[in-house]
Amino acid sequence: xxxxxxxENFSHAGLQQLEMRxxxxxxxxxxxxxxIVMVFVSFTSAYIVRQxxxxxxxxxxxxxxxxxxxxxxxxxxxxxxxxxxxxxTMELARRQVARSTTPTRAASIPNVFAxxxxxxxxxxxxxxxxVSFLKGQWTVWREMEASGFYVASSxxxxxxxxxxxxxGVHLLGGIFALLSAGATVLFRRPAESRVVxxxxxxxYWHFMTLLWVYILCLLEFAR
Amino acid sequence: MVEAQAHAQAHAGPxxxxxxxxxxxxxxxIxxxxxxxxxxxxxxGMFLSxxxxxxxxxxxxxxxxxxxxxPEAYLSLLTMHGTIMVFFVLTTAPQGGFGNYFLPxxxxxxxxxxxxxNMLSFWVTFLAYMVMLSAFFVTGGAPLHGxxxxxxxxxxxxxxxxxxxxADLWVISIALFCIGAxxxxxxxxxxxxxxxxxxxxxMRMPLTCWAWFITAILGLLAFGVLLAAGILLLLxxxxxxxxxxxxxxxxxxxxGHKGGSPLLWQHLFWFFGHPEVYIAxxxxxxxxxxxxxxxxxxxxxxxxxMVYAMLSxxxxxxxxxxxxxxxxxxxxxxxFAFSVMTMAIGVPSAIKTFNWLGTLWGGKIRFSSPMLxxxxxxxxxxxxxxxxxxxxxxxxxxxxxxxxxVTGHFHLIMGVxxxxxxxxxxxxxxxxxxxxxxxxxxxxWHFWFSLVGTYAIFMPMHYLGMAGHPRRYSExxxxxxxxxxxxxxxxxTYVAFIxxxxxxxxxxxxxxSMKFGKKASDNPWEATTLEWTTATPxxxxxFAGRTPVIHHGPYEYSVPGEPRDFVMQTDPLTVAVx
Numbered sequence: 103x104x105x106x107x108x109x110e111n112f113s114h115a116g117l118q119q120l121e122m123r124x125x126x127x128x129x130x131x132x133x134x135x136x137x138i139v140m141v142f143v144s145f146t147s148a149y150i151v152r153q154x155x156x157x158x159x160x161x162x163x164x165x166x167x168x169x170x171x172x173x174x175x176x177x178x179x180x181x182x183x184x185x186x187x188x189x190x191t192m193e194l195a196r197r198q199v200a201r202s203t204t205p206t207r208a209a210s211i212p213n214v215f216a217x218x219x220x221x222x223x224x225x226x227x228x229x230x231x232x233v234s235f236l237k238g239q240w241t242v243w244r245e246m247e248a249s250g251f252y253v254a255s256s257x258x259x260x261x262x263x264x265x266x267x268x269x270g271v272h273l274l275g276g277i278f279a280l281l282s283a284g285a286t287v288l289f290r291r292p293a294e295s296r297v298v299x300x301x302x303x304x305x306y307w308h309f310m311t312l313l314w315v316y317i318l319c320l321l322e323f324a325r
Numbered sequence: 326m327v328e329a330q331a332h333a334q335a336h337a338g339p340x341x342x343x344x345x346x347x348x349x350x351x352x353x354x355i356x357x358x359x360x361x362x363x364x365x366x367x368x369x370g371m372f373l374s375x376x377x378x379x380x381x382x383x384x385x386x387x388x389x390x391x392x393x394x395x396p397e398a399y400l401s402l403l404t405m406h407g408t409i410m411v412f413f414v415l416t417t418a419p420q421g422g423f424g425n426y427f428l429p430x431x432x433x434x435x436x437x438x439x440x441x442x443n444m445l446s447f448w449v450t451f452l453a454y455m456v457m458l459s460a461f462f463v464t465g466g467a468p469l470h471g472x473x474x475x476x477x478x479x480x481x482x483x484x485x486x487x488x489x490x491x492a493d494l495w496v497i498s499i500a501l502f503c504i505g506a507x508x509x510x511x512x513x514x515x516x517x518x519x520x521x522x523x524x525x526x527x528m529r530m531p532l533t534c535w536a537w538f539i540t541a542i543l544g545l546l547a548f549g550v551l552l553a554a555g556i557l558l559l560l561x562x563x564x565x566x567x568x569x570x571x572x573x574x575x576x577x578x579x580x581g582h583k584g585g586s587p588l589l590w591q592h593l594f595w596f597f598g599h600p601e602v603y604i605a606x607x608x609x610x611x612x613x614x615x616x617x618x619x620x621x622x623x624x625x626x627x628x629x630x631m632v633y634a635m636l637s638x639x640x641x642x643x644x645x646x647x648x649x650x651x652x653x654x655x656x657x658x659x660x661f662a663f664s665v666m667t668m669a670i671g672v673p674s675a676i677k678t679f680n681w682l683g684t685l686w687g688g689k690i691r692f693s694s695p696m697l698x699x700x701x702x703x704x705x706x707x708x709x710x711x712x713x714x715x716x717x718x719x720x721x722x723x724x725x726x727x728x729x730x731v732t733g734h735f736h737l738i739m740g741v742x743x744x745x746x747x748x749x750x751x752x753x754x755x756x757x758x759x760x761x762x763x764x765x766x767x768x769x770w771h772f773w774f775s776l777v778g779t780y781a782i783f784m785p786m787h788y789l790g791m792a793g794h795p796r797r798y799s800e801x802x803x804x805x806x807x808x809x810x811x812x813x814x815x816x817x818t819y820v821a822f823i824x825x826x827x828x829x830x831x832x833x834x835x836x837x838s839m840k841f842g843k844k845a846s847d848n849p850w851e852a853t854t855l856e857w858t859t860a861t862p863x864x865x866x867x868f869a870g871r872t873p874v875i876h877h878g879p880y881e882y883s884v885p886g887e888p889r890d891f892v893m894q895t896d897p898l899t900v901a902v903x
Contacts (some may be wrong), residue, residue: 129514138549140547152589257585
C-alpha cells in the first residue's frame, strides 16, 4: 500500500476515486493471475507425471525410462538476474509515479508531473531488461538446439521449451503493458490513470519474475 | 445532483452503429451478442443431432445435400454436436449472455468492472466459434475424437480423415474459447466483489448473482487447466512431443511418439470437465431459485442454505473428476474416494431441490411461461440427477459407462436442464431486454413440446443402456442382440423430429415478439430485484444517473402488513419489514 503514502496530496474525492480504481484494478489483476497460475499448475502436474512414466522399448521389449535430467544452460541463470533487476527498476518506477502525484488538481493538469523523467527512465530500463531477458531465452533455445536438444528430443527438453516459451509469451504481454504504462506517462495522462496503470503493470511484472524463479527451481531441482 | 448528472454523462452511450452494436463496451449489448451467438450455435448443434438420429435408424439413406453419412462422418457429427453444445451454448448463453446482461444491473452497477476486457472476451469467443465451424469445411472435415478429445486419436493427424487440419482447428478453437472464458471470469468476479451498490451485501444478492459468481470462480480455475492441456495437445500434434501419446502404431507403422500418457490428458481434461458440468448448470440453478420465489409469491426457502449449497457444489465439483475415468483402470482406492465424493454432491443438490419444493409449497403459484420452464428444470434436474449415484459407483459405471445410459443421464441433467434454464431466462427477462412480452400461448406450446419431447427422447436411452446398447457407434441396425431395441431407437428419432420442430415455435415467438409483442411495463412480473426498478429496456448506464441504495433482501414477497405482496430491494424501510 506504499502507493497511497502520497494520499495526503489528493483531495478527498480524488483520493476516493483513486482508491476505488486501484482496488478494482488490483483485484482484477489478482483474479487474472490466479487464472495464469492454474495454467502453470497444470504444466507442473504434467511435468511430475510425465517424469515418472515408463515407456516400452520395442527393441528389447522392456519398459524403460525416457526421461533424463537435462543440464540447464548457464545463460538461464544470467537471464534470471536480468529479470530480478528489472523487477527492481519496475518497482522504482511504480514508487516514483506514486510519489510524484503531488496535489491532485495540479497532478491532474497534464503538464504538471514532477518526476516524469525519472519514471520514464525506470520504465525504459525495465523494458530494455525485459527484452534482453527474452533475447537471452531465445539464445538459450539456440544453445539447446546446438547441443542436440530439440522440442521433441526428450520429454525433459519438451518441458524446458514449453515452460520457457509459455512464460516468455506472458512476459511479452508484460512488455506491452509496460509500453502502455510508458504512454500514460509520456502523453501526460491524468494522475489517477498513471498511478493505476503503473501499479498493475508493476505487480504483473513482479508476478512474472516470481513465476520465472519458480519455473527455474522446477527445472533445476526436479530434474 | 451534480454528481448524478456527471455520473450519467460519464456513461453516455456511443451513437455510431459499430461502437454501439458491434464493438460495444456496454455489458447489455455484449450479453445480447453472447446470447445470439449461442442461439445460432444451439440450432447448428440440434441440426447435427438430427443427422445423427437419422443415420442411427436408416444408416444407408442418402440425404439431400449430404448424401450418405459415412461412419467417420457420424463421428464428426458426434464430436461437433458435443463441442458446440457444451462450449458455445451451455457455457455461453447462461453466463456470457444473461450473466453479462443482468449481473451488473442486479447488483446496482453501471457496467462490468472492465468493459474493454468484456468486449474482448466476446470477440475471442466469437473467433473461437468461427474457427470451430471452419473445421467442417477443410480437407478431411471435422474431427472424430468426441468432445472429450481423448488421445491418441486426437493427437495423431493420420488417425482419421477429420484428425488432420480439422482437429488442429478444434484444439485452437478450444484454446481460444478458454482465453475468452478466463477474461469473462475475471470480469464477473471483480464486478461482483467490487461494484455492488450501497446496501447490497453479499447476502442480499439475488441467487442468480451468487450462481454467476460461483460459476465464474469455477471457470477461472477450470479453463486454465483445459488451456494448458490444449497447448500440450497442439505440441503433440505439431511439434512431435510425447506428452499424451505412447508408443503406438498407426496403419502398421510406428507413429514416432513414445512414453506419453493418454491418461494424463484424461486427468487434465476431466479436472476441467467436471466443473464444466456445474458451469453449465449453476446459472440455471440460480435462475430457478429466483423464479420459483417470484412466481410463488414467497421468499425463497432457505436463502443461506441455497448459497452454501451452491458453494459446496462448486468446491466438491473439483474433487470428483475421477468418476469419468473408472474405466481407465484406476486404483480401486482412488475409485472409492472419487465415488464417495461424487455421491456426497447429492447432499447439496438435494438441499437445493427440497428448497425449491419448499418454496413452491403453499405458494400462490402463477404458472407463467418462465415458471413453467423453472418447474421443468427442477423436474429434469431430479430425473437426470437420480441416475448420478448409479454412475458414481464403479461397479455399476463400468458396465453402463459406454452405453446410452450415460447419454440419457447427462443430456437430462446437464444438457436439457440447462437449456430449460436458458428458456426460462429468455421468457423472464425478454420484457426487460426488448420492452415487450413474449406470446404466452406460443410459450406454453413450446414448453409442452419441449418437456414431453425431452422425456420421450432421453428416458428410453436409460433402458437402451441397461440393455447394453453401446453409445458412439455409428451403425448397429444389423447387430443381432440389438434388433429388439431398434423400435425404441426409431421412436426416439421420430420424437426428436417433433421436438426439434417445436423449437421453431420458440424461434418464431422470439423474433415475432420483438416487433409485435404486447408492450411490457417496467415490472411485469412484480418482482423485487434491481433490474425491475429501471426503465425498459435499461438505459446505457442502467439507472440513468441514479445510484441505487439497497434496503431489502431479494425475495421479500407476501410480507405481512405491506400494501403490495412484494417489496422492491430499493424500497425504503417501513415498520412492517423492519
